[in-house]
Amino acid sequence: MTESTNSERRSAPPGETGNTLVEPPETPVPEEPVTPPSEPGEKKVVRLGDRVFQSVATGSGIFVVAIIAAIGLFLLVRAIPALHANEANFLLSGQWRTGDPENMAFGIIDLAWITVASSLVALILAMPVAGGIALFLTQYAPKVLARPFAYVVDLLAAVPSVIYGLWGALVLAPVLKPVAVRLNETLGWIPIFADGNVPAGSGSNVFTAGIVLAVMILPIITGVAREVFARTPAVQIEGALALGATKWEVVRTTVWPFGRSGFVGGAMLGLGRALGETVALTVILSYTFEGPHYSIFDAGATFASRIALGSAEFNNNLTVGAYIAAGLVLFISTFAVNAIARWIESGSARGKE
């Protein structure tokens, strides 16, 4: 059994994993003996089913790419006039004055900080937890326990983000207050734990937001990690066991080296999700006019929450264009992060011999 899986893996040409969908499927070997092609240059026989499948697959692929390109183009076309009218440096300014189309000054640096900081806090918290859960579920838990447990983790993905927002703001923030104050007092000499632009005890800061985001991206990372860890070839695990490896040593010598890049890919998918999260952060993060202090106790707006909060202003094309420009940056970042994730993941699938 394992033998055939292995040889298939071996024979797959490296670097072509991504193309499988659009490549013409191989002609199945016909049952009846085939007469050898008599005329040279005769066309290869392609079954109708294969042809239909090929065009459907190619068509859907092109369709998806076209939609993404259309969205990008739309964002770009709408953003350019606003960027021309902008009086501030779009990438480096922290202002957001967009109400009067004649006199606009806006930049994304503060949005970028809040977005990236809360997402990174989420990632740093979620990665070890997700990795631990996935290892537990695939390597340690008995089957009867693994199934329901995995199901519960997946359920986390089914909770609407607005509920996460309310939970974060009303339940988690008060609980975290003393923790935040304590962190700020003892580790305040490290810039990232220094005083933010709102009091550390306010609770509606990047710290709380990051923890909520961590819970939200946990099922994505766990799901991917579970899959890659479960794919560890049985012959490898048995090889380690036969050398006298304990369960944990099996994980260290085989499961982890095999799954590592897939796990990182899953984390990148989670990061993409965290960067784009809107509603929960709109509810949790309090609004402030003071710029960030580059601490996790900062409050403010992310790209997405800024856009959501600004919808009341959407009354002329230039103002809307300013928000769209911010959206474009978010689009490009999440797109890049997802592309990196896919790239790392596919690398983990083909890199092993």
Next chain:
Amino acid sequence: MAKRLDIKDLNLYYNKFHAVRDVTLQVHARSVTAFIGPSGCGKSTVLRALNRMHEVVPGSRVEGSVLLDGENVYAPGVDPVQVRRTIGMVFQRANPFPTMSIRDNVVAGLKLAGVKDKKRLEEVTERSLRGANLWEEVKDRLNKPGGGLSGGQQQRLCIARAIAVQPDVLLMDEPCSALDPISTLAIEDLIAELKKDYTIVIVTHNMQQAARVSDQTAFFNLPAVGEPGQLVEIGETGKIFSNPSQKATEDYISGRFG
């Protein structure tokens, strides 16, 4: 090192399925014992019971005893991890750790046992690779990944990895079945050398191979479909192949060997 095995009344199960019934046999120290028989008769299952690898299959069960120089490896309180460190195993499909270097592959077992001394690891690497007839081929690329070797070399690397810890017994489950004839010969030569120092049990579906490498041969069979596999007879290899005492053995051997 090189200990004897006494297998007594071994019954092996996968959940409800009774895979092997009532196996009793002796494996002598510093000799090669071959297990032959039709596919599915339980050769691998018995082999994997000897170093307690059978129990890693969920739902599996073992009855009976396996004595390693008189010590039951299934006695209560015996740690299976410890058993596997003293009874090494080589699998049908070569399975070096693909991301580890050749050197790290060889000493993986020692490192698991907690050996850190650089010089010792260096010595063991060379000794084991020489022991597996692989040293000359890989001595210049010990830091390259083990996955980059040919199939036959990978299997010899796995043998080097298994003998690096100087096990009391070496188990091999069809170690040549995925290899070309030249690599197969290399491994058979190696087995002949290794038996000077090790007790070897080898499962093979190739009867010429059993005849070439083993001192005694055990023939397993399935009495009927759905019934547990059984040991039909065990004896000196020359006798099993020339003058078996059981009709089933003779049928099997003449069917494919004669």
